[in-house]
Amino acid sequence: MDVDSEPTMEETILVGxxxxxxxxxxxxxxxxxxxxxEGVEICDGILxxxxxxxxxxxxxxxxxxxxxxxxxxxxxxxxxxxxxLQDSEHKLGLSMPLDEAxxxxxxxxxxxxxxxxxxxxxxxxxxxxxxxxxWSLHGRLEDTKKRLESLNHGIAKRKKEEEQGSSNSxxxxxx
Numbered sequence: 030m031d032v033d034s035e036p037t038m039e040e041t042i043l044v045g046x047x048x049x050x051x052x053x054x055x056x057x058x059x060x061x062x063x064x065x066x067e068g069v070e071i072c073d074g075i076l077x078x079x080x081x082x083x084x085x086x087x088x089x090x091x092x093x094x095x096x097x098x099x100x101x102x103x104x105x106x107x108x109x110x111x112x113x114l115q116d117s118e119h120k121l122g123l124s125m126p127l128d129e130a131x132x133x134x135x136x137x138x139x140x141x142x143x144x145x146x147x148x149x150x151x152x153x154x155x156x157x158x159x160x161x162x163x164w165s166l167h168g169r170l171e172d173t174k175k176r177l178e179s180l181n182h183g184i185a186k187r188k189k190e191e192e193q194g195s196s197n198s199x200x201x202x203x204x
Contacts, residue, residue: 043096044089050100052168054107055114061121065113072102111172115179122183130184137177144170 057065079099082092089096122130144166151162 042090043093048100053165055110055172061117075099075102115175118176118180119183122180123187134180141173
């Protein structure tokens with residue numbers, strides 16, 4: 030065996046479609062967007078560098094660092110936003126008037142039903158366009174389900190606390 034030869038590893042070349050691995054970026058409802066996005070790195074500078082690199086080089090293999098940096102930043106950002114969305118829904122369940130919280134839960138459930146139906150329709154679309162629609166819908170569906178679950182946990186915790194508070198305030202004295 031030649032001393033100078035080293036085992037070669039295949040190098041993976043990232044392309045734009047590699048940014049579509051994992052769930053898509055979450056959609057943020059406008060009513061809670063301001064505090065969900067506060068202080069989150071939105072990766073705009075890194076994305077600008079990626080587009081600039083693609084514009085200059087015209088092909089993806091010359092922009093590996095930019096693609097990898099954007100993918101890493103976007104994954105971190107999306108994870109943080111998803112957690113904040115769930116935390117926000119939980120807090121709403123704890124603090125909103127109960128009727129409004131139940132209405133919000135009904136709205137989220139309705140959105141889940143609509144997304145489920147759209148997902149069924151998208152299953153008939155062939156090719157890359159079908160994949161993109163299913164990928165996007167699946168991500169939105171999962172995010173909405175988790176938001177509803179967090180909202181319901183907040184509502185349940187609140188009900189439990191209210192029941193405990195009302196049972197403690199009622200005292201029966203026997204003479």
